[in-house]
Amino acid sequence: MSKSNLSFIILLAVGYAFWKWLDYLALPNTFTILLILLTVLCGVLWCYHRFVVLPKRTRQVIRQEQRTGKTLTNEEKLQIEPISETSEMLSSLFPVLAFVLILRSFLFEPFQIPSGSMEPTLRVGDFLLVEKYAYGIKDPVFQNTIIETGKPQRGDVVVFKAPKEPNIDYIKRVVGIPGDRVFYNEATRQLTLVYNKEGKPCNYSCDVKHFSYSDPKEDDNFGIIIGQERDGSPIYSDEKPLVLTETGDVEHLIHWDPQIPNATYMYQAYANQENYVTEWVVPEGNYFMMGDNRNHSSDSRFWGFVPEKNIVGRAAYIWLSLDKKQGQWPTGIRTERLFTTIK
Structure with a gap:
């Protein structure tokens, strides 16, 4: 040698x-x-x-x-x-x-969707391009902002460092920005926002946004994971998720389970909780995130707010989509999703 x-x-x-x-x-x-x-x-x-x-x-x-x-x-x-x-x-x-x-x-920065928490907007097997410059030019190690270029907006799909696991990247949708009051009704699964006033929580003469929802229908293109086999492969329920359009600050598809769960006992960082309605007040410099697969997403409801410094960038495009399910090998390419814009 x-x-x-x-x-x-x-x-x-x-x-x-x-x-x-x-x-x-x-x-x-x-x-x-x-x-x-x-x-x-x-x-x-x-x-x-x-x-x-x-x-x-x-x-x-x-x-x-x-x-x-x-x-x-x-x-x-x-x-x-x-x-x-x-x-x-x-x-x-x-x-x-x-x-x-x-x-x-x-x-x-490239990003691969590892789980179904953003279904049906993003699917397991999607490969994304994340715009790193969308929310500021940051140094690549400590993520301190060098040049301001913008702030995350309600409805943006963003990639960020998980607050409790900063070595892991998450992808969710921005629901609340600093100063917003976020209300989530666990019984009806509906969102309501009380918009901030000049970045501070509003308590009078407030702008209120009640999210609206279309009639839910079964989505045959997806399944509901209820567990794992010993080899790590997912176990699917016989039921199908319900797909519907949520109209708030943006309009997009979401998933609900047919049965309404009660997960309020696991919610954290809330300001108030009564009759299945939980309120969060988003602190300054933080954001409230939720996944589009509402009953199968670990997000701000469970582990709190995302500091602005943790945000990597905005998910902008799908450049490749492999036809696969979680824990399984690809069987083809979803050509209809190639080079599409994320909404």
Whole structure:
């Protein structure tokens, strides 16, 4: 085994061990940190080769050709100030890594739908593009806003770091923005919003939005997961979810279970709860999120509000959709969902 191959294997082993260590720390941006470090390493090598080794090689080639009176072949030139294969390969990756880092950190980030919490709007097997710049240009590690470009709006579908598990990305719909009072009736499954006044909770002469709903119908394209097999594959109920249109700040489809559950005892961070109606007052700098699959979504009703700093970006487009169910292999491609806008 050559030295270059051995060096490359050692580098991969060190990188993998570092990756697992970062995963163990449960940091919110493990992949980004690794990408930055690798880009810096490759960038240092690229600069060293470009501005030190290659000029030095050129000078020595000129001297050698003047001394011998003949033109050196490309093979002979490479023997002067030689560069190891590993070092050359890493430096050649720098332009690609730098492009990917800038694209992923400030413009677009890919995201895959892992569960059915946003059905029927988003399906398991959908691959999305998330607009990172929609709510501000942020530094890629600490997520501090560098340039303000906008704020999440009611009805936006956003990707964010889960408040209690910042190393995991969630995707939900924004229901309430700072200062809004959110009311959810568990018995009727209806939403009501009391809009904020200048970012503060409103208590008089308020604008109130009562969400409206179409007649629910069975959705034969989906199933209701009621458990898991020992191998992790989902167990589906014989019933089908109900699909209906919810009209609030935006109009979109949602799912309800045929049977109305009572999950109010699990709701957290609420201001008031009475007769199945729960009220939340969204704090400053936070947002209230809900999944479109209302009876199968872990969202702000259960674990509270999402700080603005946790928001990754707005889910904008579906660029690929594999025909699959949760825990199963794909069986095809949903061509009708390719390159569609998320609403």
